Amino acid sequence: MRDKAVFLDRDGIINKDIGYIDSIEKIIFLKEVPQEIKRLRAEGYKIVIVTNQSGVARGFFTEEKLGEINQEIVRKLKDEGAVIDKVYYCPHLPDALIEKYRLDCNCRKPKPGLIIKAAEELNLDLSKSFIIGDSERDIEAGKRAGCKAVLIQGRGSKVKGSKKGLKTEEEKLKSLKIRVKGLEKRVKGGKLKANKVVNSLKEAVDWILKENR
Ligand SMILES: [Mg+2]
Numbered sequence: 001m002r003d004k005a006v007f008l009d010r011d012g013i014i015n016k017d018i019g020y021i022d023s024i025e026k027i028i029f030l031k032e033v034p035q036e037i038k039r040l041r042a043e044g045y046k047i048v049i050v051t052n053q054s055g056v057a058r059g060f061f062t063e064e065k066l067g068e069i070n071q072e073i074v075r076k077l078k079d080e081g082a083v084i085d086k087v088y089y090c091p092h093l094p095d096a097l098i099e100k101y102r103l104d105c106n107c108r109k110p111k112p113g114l115i116i117k118a119a120e121e122l123n124l125d126l127s128k129s130f131i132i133g134d135s136e137r138d139i140e141a142g143k144r145a146g147c148k149a150v151l152i153q154g155r156g157s158k159v160k161g162s163k164k165g166l167k168t169e170e171e172k173l174k175s176l177k178i179r180v181k182g183l184e185k186r187v188k189g190g191k192l193k194a195n196k197v198v199n200s201l202k203e204a205v206d207w208i209l210k211e212n213r
């Protein structure tokens with residue numbers, strides 16, 4: 001029998017989303033994470049992190065450094081009794097600075113590639129699995145892979161482009177237009193909407209455990 005899993009986004013769910021995280025020192029764990037992972041594991045869920053890390057493609061940090069950071073996250077959580085089965089990341093970007101990572105890949109969320117790869121490698125039943133994220137990209141990736149999706153609102157929930165600060169009015173207007181377009185697309189594609197929107201990881205886990213009873 002295949003296992004069920006809960007996929008967790010990294011930045012904004014496990015640790016604070018403070019932009020591109022290029023060192024271990026920038027990992028600030030969100031408080032409720034270990035206990036909520038333990039609650040899910042107690043109910044038989046595997047725990048898998050799925051994370052977009054375009055900082056690699058942008059040349060902000062190496063894939064090796066990313067590996068160290070992820071390892072440290074897994075180690076610290078394990079110290080708290082919260083076991084992560086595996087971390088899957090996407091280092092790509094279609095217009096990457098680093099040629100090696102310049103790819104319109106299938107694994108950058110909202111595409112479902114990371115989740116599908118995890119399902120194959122870890123023998124997971126995606127129809128019994130969930131994703132918890134703080135952005136629409138996470139939700140869409142999860143839904144496209146056949147999982148149920150829980151959105152934690154009011155965290156990073158950043159819209160593309162907001163990280164670097166937009167300078168001109170023209171840039172702001174362009175960004176707004178993209179947002180509206182994205183929103184329209186999402187509303188039309190209702191099947192890609194979150195199954196549940198919550199305000200905390202605890203609420204997300206409460207809902208998953210209730211939903212799957
Ligand atoms: Mg996030």
Ligand SMILES: [Zn+2]
Nearest residue numbers: 090092105107
């Ligand atoms: Zn990728």
